[in-house]
Amino acid sequence: MPSRSVKAAGLILLIAVACALPFVLSGFRLFQFSQVFIYAMALLGLNILTGYNGQISLGHGAFYALGAYTTAILVDRAGVNYALTIPAAFLLCLVVGFLFGIPALRLEGLYLALATFSLALAIPQILKYFEHWTGGSQGIVLSKPKAPWGLPLTRDQWLYYLSLAVLIVLFVLGRNLLQGRVGRALVAIRDNPIAAEAMGINSALYKSLAFGVSAAYTGVAGALSGVVVAFVAPDTFNVFLSITFLVGVVVGGLASISGAIFGALFIQFVPNWAQDISKAAPWAIYGIFLIVFMYVMPRGISGSLRLAWSRLVRPKR
């Protein structure tokens, strides 16, 4: 592990670079990076559940959709300021996730994966059913917000900073949560539930809580995606989205906070590269990428980086 000061310096440098990007990149690139930040939030959420707590979810696209529609409906039907809808999405998804987590307690491993998969399958149809609120398959069109307080920023620049700020807040909160008592309890439950219970950890409570927090993170990501894309429709939130999230978590690195960023970069850019390489079979190329990544970096990108770093600093054992 790199020393604390090196790590802090690296982090500050990274944030400084991220803050400078909007003055270098085009609007289109900023949109892509805003999406990376949004995916990173969702991946961190899923990682809390899957990486730290060992519960596999194939249905996080549903919470993403819930967040996006919370924002869209509040802005479009009730005229609420978009910024206020983000905490609303957080709270709603926290509650829904927690409640979903309670029956899910009875399901382990693959059975839980199937139960959550049903969420992902159902959500597009549910959204179409409540057409009165959701606009059915036509979706809801929103306006891209302007920068507030007269800031001299374009919309893309403003949304980039907004996503970055929310991402940093969620990461700091997540880090405090995961590196403290709660995080250790979650990991203990993952590694050996019986031993964890024997140590006095309320397994049921922590598991439901992990589900709630995980859903809340993903919901915030969905809410921001609604703002950034300025359009929500059921076709966005198909099963493939949920699977993409799981791919991102595993490729980025399970049980790793920084892994969320790497995973987000992967799911945002690799499909595009695959398409640039071959128009005829982009998903075959994507599949090859995925296999290579898993073979070369079995612990995900962040795990491999950590390994490389420790070899670099301490070459002799």
Add this chain to the structure above:
Amino acid sequence: MTGRRTVLALVLTLGLAVLAAPVLAADPGVTATEIKIGNTNPYSGPASAYGTIGKGIGAYFKKVNDEGGINGRKINYITYDDSYSPPKTVEMVRKLVESDQVAILFQTLGTPPNSAIHKYMNEEKVPHLFVATGATKWNDPKNFPWTMGWQPNYQTEGKIYAQYILKNIPNAKVGILFQNDDYGKDYLKGFEDGLGDAAKKLIVLKQSYEVTDPTIDSQIVNLKNSGANVFFNITIPKFAVQAIKKSHDIGWKPTHFLNNVSSSLGTVLKPAGLEASRGLITALYAKEITDPQWKNDKGMQDWLAWMKKYYPEGALDDQANAYAYTVAQTMVHVLKQCGNDLSRANIMRQAANIKNLELPLLLPGIKINTSPTDYAPIEQEQLAKFDGERWALFGELYDASKK
């Protein structure tokens, strides 16, 4: 001498350059030898069956380029996969406009993907031409002057059937089966609007289905039991086959109106059974490529030759490949009409100034017309009845713009 001449030539050139600058440097995507056209299509994902349209358009542009291009310019067609996912469409379209710097966007496919970029295209003032969806909202030049549809919209078609029923079937009792989404509801709205006040009295039962349902047998039985003698069938091909078969099997013989979406002989009527399909009525605007009556038609033969040479991997019984061919011809027509001024504003002006354009695969007599206040290129359709072998056209061309 030479020195003065050179100076003179230089001055002249500079002067010309200054004069020409507003034209040449006007808009991105156009050079002296090239025009860039952007597109998104679902090459993967749930709607990937439509991806053949994006490929077909590329194959047609290839033919145009092989024949020398348009006014000396080759078409550089850039198409990306959006998997029918609106955020992906936004990303890919922004890439096309901001990074690839295309002159125009052409035939982006699907109602939700196009809804997601509708505002953006109009804010950026980039032509968003001939979108591949039958929704009604693309004909709105006042609020969205940079977006234009192409095919007749579903509401128009629904109205055509309604008017036929009002005129010709005095004691009609109408049963309706529709897909429960925007496509089905658009048809339904047009149909009910067309019936007007009579709608409540004439429609005896409406049944819906979800696109994910395995079968619609029970809906057909319900419709038969309602006593309906007219059946308006708003279904996609898979369910249209089932509906035609089932109603034939249970001996229900209403006057059966089948929406244009499922009018293909090869993919619907033949699988359902030609005998069971006898008497179906639909509205057409294009020649049905699997219909034997067009076998010796010049336009159809040209299309076949093109398919074999430029798109051999495309299916010869898929109407979408005829659609791609025809819509690409419309685009080429507009670009030719632009002459040497390929600014975005002029491309849009010419797209809104198509006069009586007839294309080889449209039905005889159908003319494409647009104007600054009319952004609905194809507004004519003709009813046809299936005689057990082919679609027999009857009655006059119906023109939605005149009603």
